[in-house]
Each structure stands twice: as C-alpha cells, then as structure tokens.
Amino acid sequence: MPKGKTPSLIGSSLGRPRTDRPGCRTKCSRCEAPVLKGELSYLVPQPKKPHSATRRFCEECFAGVLEQTRQDLEKLEALA
Secondary structure: OOOOOOOOOOOOOOOOOEEEOOOOOEEOOOOOOEEOOOOOEEEEEOOOOOOOOEEEEOHHHHHHHHHHHHHHHHHHHHHO
C-alpha cells in the first residue's frame, strides 16, 4: 500500500527521472513492493538532496506520480 501523498515531478530541478533494471532484488520506495532483478523500475531524483539521491518506483507507483504531475500542471495552466 502506498504511503504518504503522491509525489509530483514539478519542482524537481535535479534532473529527469530515468528507467532502470536493478541487478538485484530491491523495493519500491512508495509501496515497498519488491522490484525483482531485471524488472523495469523508475529512478526519480529527490529534491533538496545530493544528485545521487533517488527514489525507486515500481511501474504502478510511477504511473501515479505521472498522474499527479499532470494534475499539478493542469492547476498551473488554469491560473494562466
């Protein structure tokens, strides 16, 4: 089960998210579901942390991140 508010990519000035296929079993930093070796996952830079600090998301959680980002962009466009 995902924990906390769904993050958005707005305001992340440290770089772009990238895809990754881990070399060993790891877990999603949002729902803590296992991400198996070689399975597609997404690394998202963390704001206010060093460049090497990233959060790993499974495909399902990253889809939620993208949806939250779309909603944030729509809110900004409505203000313009």
